[in-house]
Amino acid sequence: MTEEIPATNLSIQSLVKEAGELDLSLAAQPMPEPKDHEVLVRVQATPINPSDLFLLLAGADISAAKTGSRDGLPVIHAPIPQAAMRAMGGRVGQAMPVGNEGSGVVVKAGGSPEAQALLGKTVAMLGGAMYAQYRCLPAQMCMAMPDGTDPRDAASCFVNPLTALGFVETAKAEGHGAIIHTAAASNLGQMLNRICIADGIPLVNIVRKPEQVELLKAQGAKHVLDSSAADYMDGLIAAIADTGATLAFDAIGGGKQGGQILGAMEAVAAKAMKEYNRYGSDTFKQLYIYGALDLSPTVFNRTFGFKWSISGWLLPNFLAAAGAETAQRMRARVAAELTTTFASHYSHEISLEQVLDLPTIAAYDAKRTGEKYLIRP
Amino acid sequence: MTEEIPATNLSIQSLVKEAGELDLSLAAQPMPEPKDHEVLVRVQATPINPSDLFLLLAGADISAAKTGSRDGLPVIHAPIPQAAMRAMGGRVGQAMPVGNEGSGVVVKAGGSPEAQALLGKTVAMLGGAMYAQYRCLPAQMCMAMPDGTDPRDAASCFVNPLTALGFVETAKAEGHGAIIHTAAASNLGQMLNRICIADGIPLVNIVRKPEQVELLKAQGAKHVLDSSAADYMDGLIAAIADTGATLAFDAIGGGKQGGQILGAMEAVAAKAMKEYNRYGSDTFKQLYIYGALDLSPTVFNRTFGFKWSISGWLLPNFLAAAGAETAQRMRARVAAELTTTFASHYSHEISLEQVLDLPTIAAYDAKRTGEKYLIRP
Numbered sequence: 101m102t103e104e105i106p107a108t109n110l111s112i113q114s115l116v117k118e119a120g121e122l123d124l125s126l127a128a129q130p131m132p133e134p135k136d137h138e139v140l141v142r143v144q145a146t147p148i149n150p151s152d153l154f155l156l157l158a159g160a161d162i163s164a165a166k167t168g169s170r171d172g173l174p175v176i177h178a179p180i181p182q183a184a185m186r187a188m189g190g191r192v193g194q195a196m197p198v199g200n201e202g203s204g205v206v207v208k209a210g211g212s213p214e215a216q217a218l219l220g221k222t223v224a225m226l227g228g229a230m231y232a233q234y235r236c237l238p239a240q241m242c243m244a245m246p247d248g249t250d251p252r253d254a255a256s257c258f259v260n261p262l263t264a265l266g267f268v269e270t271a272k273a274e275g276h277g278a279i280i281h282t283a284a285a286s287n288l289g290q291m292l293n294r295i296c297i298a299d300g301i302p303l304v305n306i307v308r309k310p311e312q313v314e315l316l317k318a319q320g321a322k323h324v325l326d327s328s329a330a331d332y333m334d335g336l337i338a339a340i341a342d343t344g345a346t347l348a349f350d351a352i353g354g355g356k357q358g359g360q361i362l363g364a365m366e367a368v369a370a371k372a373m374k375e376y377n378r379y380g381s382d383t384f385k386q387l388y389i390y391g392a393l394d395l396s397p398t399v400f401n402r403t404f405g406f407k408w409s410i411s412g413w414l415l416p417n418f419l420a421a422a423g424a425e426t427a428q429r430m431r432a433r434v435a436a437e438l439t440t441t442f443a444s445h446y447s448h449e450i451s452l453e454q455v456l457d458l459p460t461i462a463a464y465d466a467k468r469t470g471e472k473y474l475i476r477p
Numbered sequence: 478m479t480e481e482i483p484a485t486n487l488s489i490q491s492l493v494k495e496a497g498e499l500d501l502s503l504a505a506q507p508m509p510e511p512k513d514h515e516v517l518v519r520v521q522a523t524p525i526n527p528s529d530l531f532l533l534l535a536g537a538d539i540s541a542a543k544t545g546s547r548d549g550l551p552v553i554h555a556p557i558p559q560a561a562m563r564a565m566g567g568r569v570g571q572a573m574p575v576g577n578e579g580s581g582v583v584v585k586a587g588g589s590p591e592a593q594a595l596l597g598k599t600v601a602m603l604g605g606a607m608y609a610q611y612r613c614l615p616a617q618m619c620m621a622m623p624d625g626t627d628p629r630d631a632a633s634c635f636v637n638p639l640t641a642l643g644f645v646e647t648a649k650a651e652g653h654g655a656i657i658h659t660a661a662a663s664n665l666g667q668m669l670n671r672i673c674i675a676d677g678i679p680l681v682n683i684v685r686k687p688e689q690v691e692l693l694k695a696q697g698a699k700h701v702l703d704s705s706a707a708d709y710m711d712g713l714i715a716a717i718a719d720t721g722a723t724l725a726f727d728a729i730g731g732g733k734q735g736g737q738i739l740g741a742m743e744a745v746a747a748k749a750m751k752e753y754n755r756y757g758s759d760t761f762k763q764l765y766i767y768g769a770l771d772l773s774p775t776v777f778n779r780t781f782g783f784k785w786s787i788s789g790w791l792l793p794n795f796l797a798a799a800g801a802e803t804a805q806r807m808r809a810r811v812a813a814e815l816t817t818t819f820a821s822h823y824s825h826e827i828s829l830e831q832v833l834d835l836p837t838i839a840a841y842d843a844k845r846t847g848e849k850y851l852i853r854p
Binding site: 154155183186187189190191194196353354356359370371373375376377378379389390392397398399400401402403405406407408409410411412413414416417 | 531532560563564566567568571573730731733736747748750752753754755756766767769774775776777778779780782783784785786787788789790791793794
């Protein structure tokens with residue numbers, strides 16, 4: 101297996117300029133040479149996850165974007181609102197590569213035995229800078245796939261699978277017997293549904309459209325609620341009463357939904373109280389916000405007593421706190437169940453150039469459930 | 478010491494009716510007879526704390542209240558908005574006594590030695606139903622005061638002092654070296670300021686008016702910020718940089734201030750980072766909401782990464798979790814420093830009847846910092 105490797109490597113670069121402008125480009129850089137412990141991977145598939153979008157687009161106003169070119173390669177310029185600029189801090193003036201995870205074939209390897217062992221293999225990768233033709237990285241950041249693995253199946257081995265497993269681990273560690281999940285028809289939500297069915301953990305799925313109810317029910321989900329339905333709150337309260345859920349993971353972030361979930365938990369807890377207590381129930385209720393499908397402010401009425409917490413949840417923070425043994429156990433399960441429990445589905449496949457196409461950006465930035473973009477460099 | 482005890486006891490009763498109406502009255506009930514372990518206390522002073530107001534007024538619209546009378550005693554009827562009714566659950570149809578804490582003189586005692594030991598003493602009491610002429614309660618719920626204690630000094634021995642000490646205990650238990658406090662010119666805020674000065678804990682006081690800055694500075698506070706000032710956020714960021722505060726206690730609850738505090742903590746943490754991280758800093762930031770001076774929804778932009786938590790904080794929950802030894806240590810400190818660290822100030826003294834006076838209700842329900850009402854039954 102010797103394939104010809106070009107002298108330059110094309111990759112997506114996201115640059116935030118001091119003046120409040122996004123400069124998003126396809127750029128040519130010298131092909132990296134793998135060091136002793138490294139491998140060079142020809143990237144074959146890399147997903148656009150919601151967690152990639154903020155780094156890629158930097159909160160810029162794409163509707164006001166202009167296209168251009170530099171060194172014969174496409175560039176996009178778009179204004180960044182002042183509020184978004186405040187969060188940019190350390191990245192201003194620095195071109196950032198993008199893409200959390202991906203898959204590809206190892207075309208060159210350093211001298212170490214671990215690196216050499218991967219030569220010619222299809223691997224799943226985690227570690228950023230995946231929106232590129234080639235990615236050079238340490239062998240230990242690759243997970244070798246069985247021969248014949250479709251690169252599409254190996255593209256999303258880390259972010260969604262480990263997040264879904266992380267929710268279940270968090271529930272166990274913090275003593276919650278059931279889970280509520282929003283945006284539950286997503287690839288991540290479908291994985292979580294399969295894990296919870298397999299592990300016997302009651303799950304309340306909240307989706308945003310009637311057709312998504314059918315999708316999850318067809319996959320064996322017991323509790324699926326459509327937040328656009330008139331009887332949503334009644335259904336949510338009934339599902340919480342049935343499952344005893346006191347923990348929720350929210351992908352949406354903005355708006356009132358998170359607070360409504362805590363309110364529904366409190367309504368169930370209050371019903372079980374023998375005596376009125378103006379300070380609410382004794383039941384501890386936890387909402388974790390792990391995504392930002394809605395970028396608007398989080399808004400909640402504090403109608404759920406005083407025993408509650410709303411917190412951020414992030415996979416790297418969870419893994420750091422959980423420790424190496426738990427992380428290893430989770431990865432082993434992903435590898436074993438990659439095409440079953442942890443299967444991903446993509447609605448669109450696009451090229452690296454198309455990542456910079458304005459109508460395409462508008463489409464993938466909409467983050468519609470059921471629409472998932474896979475880049476095939 | 479034998480004083481004549483009337484046959485009936487007047488007390489404030491707050492009744493929420495099914496139809497969405499508050500019935501707030503002064504009612505006569507038979508004078509209770511102390512059991513073996515109990516004492517009967519003639520109530521001399523009892524404060525209106527923000528934590529009493531929700532039980533007292535039940536979120537009713539006092540601007541639409543009507544006055545009346547029943548059995549020759551005053552009654553107020555006021556409509557309760559539907560949203561507030563949802564939180565009433567278990568109290569509908571049940572007349573509730575009001576008043577968390579107070580002080581008075583023991584006029585009758587049960588046969589037990591503990592009860593007899595209190596006869597004739599001035600005591601501080603915790604346990605509800607203090608808005609009354611007399612209160613019958615277990616001797617162990619009383620704290621005997623030195624002879625000659627002014628009942629005004631003993632009226633607020635529990636709620637504010639233990640809350641202020643509870644904040645400091647929480648900071649220590651959760652590993653935070655400094656504290657931010659909102660509505661910091663309150664009686665509670667002034668106590669916290671004195672505790673933090675005595676114990677050497679950096680404190681950032683946030684107030685809502687320029688004159689409150691002077692008040693706290695005159696009491697030795699180093700960091701006092703006026704949230705109405707144009708340079709408030711800059712000042713807050715500078716104070717956090719100086720103190721390293723990653724913990725805040727918020728009395729306000731509604732609006733944007735809590736989120737702004739977390740944002741300021743993150744701004745300080747981000748400056749110390751060597752590399753840009755789109756997910757924010759590694760610094761854990763905690764906001765506790767313990768009050769509701771602003772009943773409007775809590776609103777926050779999630780511009781502070783993923784390592785944060787916003788939680789409810791309530792004194793009884795804290796004491797239950799902290800354990801008996803800590804609670805005893807806290808009470809002993811309050812008793813020892815009652816007229817110094819834990820001194821309270823009252824702007825108005827009113828009678829039980831005046832608790833039902835509509836203009837007076839409007840005034841104490843406004844919860845203005847610097848205005849504190851003491852009932853003298």
